[in-house]
Amino acid sequence: MQDFIVTTGPLCGSRKIYSNPPERADIQVPFREVMLADESQPVQRLYDTSGPYTDPNVSTALDVGLPKIRERWLEGRQFGHQQGQGELSTSDIPFCPAPHTVRRGIKGQHVTQLDYARAGIVTEEMIYAAWRENLGRERHQAAKPVGTAASQRGQRVGAPMPDYVTPEYVRDEIAAGRAILPANINHPELEPMVIGRNFLVKINANIGNSAVTPGVAEEVEKMVWATRWGADTVMDLSTGRHIRQVRSWILRNAPVPIGTVPLYEALERVGNDPLALNWEVFRDVLIHQAEQGVDYFTIHAGVRLAHIPLTAERVTGIVSRGGSIIARWCLSGHRESFLYEHFDEICEICHRYDIALSLGDGLRPGSIADANDEAQFAELKTLGELTQVAWKHGCQVMIEGPGHVPMNLIHENMEKQKEFCADAPFYTLGPLTTDIAPGYDHITSAIGAAMIGWFGTAMLCYVTPKEHLGLPDRDDVKTGVITYKLAAHAADLAKGHPTAQQHDNALSRARFAFRWEDQFNLALDSETARSFHDETMPREAHKTAHFCSMCGPKFCSMKISQDIQEETVRLKGMEQKTEEFRKQGGELYVETV
């Protein structure tokens, strides 16, 4: 394992920079800056989820783990703690040997970000997350979108987004339950971020091995790879025998929040027999994962005995793995779910480590036919009740959502979630807007994801091209992440997020001026953009060509552009327009058709 190498180094045309918020010189927040060939254009600064791996000045080693940037902050909070023992593996897969101090909150103490927020205290994590949301711009530099038209309006959903995010705003959104900042006190390597409808839309990437494909090192690389391309959080859904070992390597090397479904490990511990599950095993798993540093838990506590018969007439029954395990357990012996019955104790454990609860939708629809049915909304109502319980315990909460939903029923999902769950952040899987395109479900779901993100969903769980067909490999992970980054960004644009449109404008200007290299480097996936261009026009000279393969060199659109510009100015009789137009980098660019 120690010899295993993950992908490092900056993205093409980008450099890592650090910037500190005005409140704290010692808090260094990372960003990515795209350097443009046209130096008269402003450098484009972008949100950066990739951690130290893209910083050529930081050397990383998996057995050492990432720098513990939160260590000093956490020490200041005086949690009860003990030195980590270093776990002994009973298999040939070792645990990550990176030093790890286990911390535990004490009852009555402020532990969670929600505790601090309610007490009016701004934490270092909130300052860090606020500065990320602003892309490290001070208030007077707040984004002013450029454009001629109506596209600037956006439609801000729910509480209005501010033009500038202060640490106090982050605090207040967390206090209101409208946002969470998932950050286990045992995950000091984490670069804090905030999830809520009034912030940038976030995306999650699922990784994880299974009994069929038991690779381990590959999963760590998938985590690094997913964050390289923009995953804001990663869920480790491993189900194999080495589930704990895999997770230790992931956590000590993860710059982003890590989520899990603890039920999977519990099932593993009882020999994969759902009926052998019990609260004690589950509790032990929670505590073990909590002390490893997992930042959020999917808990399927909304699958109650009474809901199960509601799925009997569905086309695709219960499709959530967690949901079906719990349903099986409930039906055997006709008993209420132990997750539901022990939910107070689950909250106590989560509070002790500041683990955010991600209330799972075990009864989500698995097909268009089953969307928005009684079973789904009965469970959602229960999740709303559990949200109140979690808040009572001082726990951060978000709510998981579907799944498979036709476009006309997506808005109802968002509205019902807001109503039942009192504005807790919504976290959806897609939804897929049709069932007929296996192999393309990253796309069927990106449609639904972009829409529900616009309507107010705070985080979108990616779907890869392999969904329904197999486990995603490294390429699928990248395709899933890029697809969801573009969906989340489309949602940010539609919501009128103040920083969103600058990126589009920078790329469009590069495109219009035939600055090919700038266009590639500003792209979400510069490698693919460059390689596609090179397929038709491979020569280096073509990178500065003032034409493209669509029209060819003979039809010079640049010349037409000059003429249009000059003539327009003459017609309008306003000479100062020339200068303004040039300032905007205005040139004529020609697409197909």
Place this chain on the structure above:
Amino acid sequence: MQDFIVTTGPLCGSRKIYSNPPERADIQVPFREVMLADESQPVQRLYDTSGPYTDPNVSTALDVGLPKIRERWLEGRQFGHQQGQGELSTSDIPFCPAPHTVRRGIKGQHVTQLDYARAGIVTEEMIYAAWRENLGRERHQAAKPVGTAASQRGQRVGAPMPDYVTPEYVRDEIAAGRAILPANINHPELEPMVIGRNFLVKINANIGNSAVTPGVAEEVEKMVWATRWGADTVMDLSTGRHIRQVRSWILRNAPVPIGTVPLYEALERVGNDPLALNWEVFRDVLIHQAEQGVDYFTIHAGVRLAHIPLTAERVTGIVSRGGSIIARWCLSGHRESFLYEHFDEICEICHRYDIALSLGDGLRPGSIADANDEAQFAELKTLGELTQVAWKHGCQVMIEGPGHVPMNLIHENMEKQKEFCADAPFYTLGPLTTDIAPGYDHITSAIGAAMIGWFGTAMLCYVTPKEHLGLPDRDDVKTGVITYKLAAHAADLAKGHPTAQQHDNALSRARFAFRWEDQFNLALDSETARSFHDETMPREAHKTAHFCSMCGPKFCSMKISQDIQEETVRLKGMEQKTEEFRKQGGELYVETV
């Protein structure tokens, strides 16, 4: 050329069938039927755009051309006509030698489908198109979607869609201008189809060589390939020296309507100098293409002199190739567009051959920043005026739309188009919902396309992964077509189209019952679905495995499913439910998470 082979043979797991509408035993309409492994399930019949190429009983040869299925119908209409001479090529690329009779309508005669519709006459083309829309089901078999829930509702936009499409309904929609049936009287090989908001959403695929990549045979294969995967129409946007020769091969071998932008050929004829363009050259091109059999023309007649200054402050100016050519021409000499000034004559020519007008949006936005601006809507208003002129001449019309539009501004595009253009069908390029993902613009645009299709757009012009970067190759064409098929289908579902959901339900049932082969064969792209599955579980036995790579064999979800089903029945105390559930093929299927 004659030796060039295109892709033929049925799609995997499918067979070609023909069905005649009750009105006419001699009209044979093709469909694709997916044969299921589970014979208790109904055969799934699908709309089929692929022409005779997927019929193993028809042998095709490019130099012979396709069977002329409309020949007898056209003969019955007694158009003036002359034998085609066979064109002489002045280059090394020959014209297609397939026999071709040139027909011309006579003034005062019913020529266009609109003429017939207004006169209350149902044409063979209308009968054919109606039967296609019904998927060959008689009224009493009209689709009844199955599902437990709200997904059945749909949201029917504009005039309500009927549950069953009669030839008279097609006629009335055409008469009202809400639909078009593009079918040049010189394209007898065409399999008629209808484009309008109250029918299935259609998709167009662009092909075409350029000065940089001058392949010819490849373009014919791209047309066949695009229709194989579901393209309802194809636009030939070739711009090279052999533009006329390429088109002759495409038309004689095209089962779908072919569209062009005649301005491209006109520019070619005047040595690629926009200023050398004039009405006479353009008119000659129209007539030549009309007699070859082009079914619809993109005409950028809405780019008026007065609109051009409105683009001066845009981030990306004028990005339509046609739009920039016309703008250049207008500005030189400060003159009104010859397309606008000669629009009556253009309509007269189009009427003579029944060529549908696709009024081009030369001033469409080329970036998020420019969406819904004054230039765009000024042009759209002009297109509305021209729609009235075209209708006065008895011409069929549709309206082209953007382009690049953030999600929050998409609905306004549809509403303004309906308002300005009196319900003429809308035909949009995407729109792309963000500019930051070159290489993934099939996805950025599928989001916008699905949404605007739901809102009432009748046809979606595909965007391939190569958009903005290069010319699409064969793989890109397939990716673009499949992506747009799924977007159009998502729109049909959201609109509540009566036949749409059956396909989703059939696939979901196969998925839930682990009928892997049925799931693959029901997929829009069965080859990709199968190959993705085989990457993780390649062995043949796994095709019938009651598990997948997500959970593996140890966790038997099927067993859980049985238990849930039986227990549910017991709890509900309704024994008859067992049978119903089994009838629905109910089994437990488990997704990831």
